Amino acid sequence: MKYTTKTLSAFTLVELIVSIMIFGIMMISVMSIFLFSSQMSARVEINRVMQENIKNVVEDIAENVRRNGITWVRSFAMTCQSPDLLWWVISADGLCVWTSEYTIGYFDEIMNLWTRVGSVSTDCSDVNSACHIIKKDISWDYYPLSNSFIHFENIHFIITNTKIPRLSIILTARPSYTKWLAPDIVKNNIMHIQTTLSERLIETN
Numbered sequence: 001m002k003y004t005t006k007t008l009s010a011f012t013l014v015e016l017i018v019s020i021m022i023f024g025i026m027m028i029s030v031m032s033i034f035l036f037s038s039q040m041s042a043r044v045e046i047n048r049v050m051q052e053n054i055k056n057v058v059e060d061i062a063e064n065v066r067r068n069g070i071t072w073v074r075s076f077a078m079t080c081q082s083p084d085l086l087w088w089v090i091s092a093d094g095l096c097v098w099t100s101e102y103t104i105g106y107f108d109e110i111m112n113l114w115t116r117v118g119s120v121s122t123d124c125s126d127v128n129s130a131c132h133i134i135k136k137d138i139s140w141d142y143y144p145l146s147n148s149f150i151h152f153e154n155i156h157f158i159i160t161n162t163k164i165p166r167l168s169i170i171l172t173a174r175p176s177y178t179k180w181l182a183p184d185i186v187k188n189n190i191m192h193i194q195t196t197l198s199e200r201l202i203e204t205n
Contacts, residue, residue: 072096
């Protein structure tokens with residue numbers, strides 16, 4: 001009786017370990033590229049949303065100023081007063097245009113309404129705070145002009161008393177802290193915006 005032997009080929013333990021290591025390195029590289037691309041995409045998208053939001057806020061103020069003129073200014077501790085009566089104030093934290101008022105505020109969950117901040121350094125400095133540009137219209141109720149994706153850390157309205165009053169708006173904003181946004185994107189995407197507009201279009205001829 002004749003016996004036949006079969007030779008079986010297989011991977012050695014060393015070959016398996018090397019293969020697993022190579023596969024792991026490739027997976028880590030792919031995941032790193034994917035995460036980097038995702039963060040870049042999120043950064044571009046949040047910057048687009050912030051810029052569009054700020055543009056909408058400034059356009060609302062500009063249209064109102066050109067239509068009704070600059071009526072009053074206000075600091076946080078004061079009510080709206082005429083710029084002529086506050087000639088010593090270089091910048092104000094609130095702008096009043098006819099029946100409208102612009103400032104920084106937040107949603108008071110206890111009172112269930114939007115209210116202006118008492119102090120930016122106190123009410124808007126916490127990482128979990130959500131301060132918005134709010135507007136009070138003829139209804140006398142505040143409502144937000146900015147959305148939940150953007151947090152405003154500060155705002156200044158500077159009025160230049162010239163023949164045609166000019167208004168400079170200085171804003172400091174960053175993305176709001178959300179569950180899907182990485183903390184480094186929030187910290188590294190602070191925007192400082194300054195724009196100037198006048199009560200009416202300046203004649204060039």
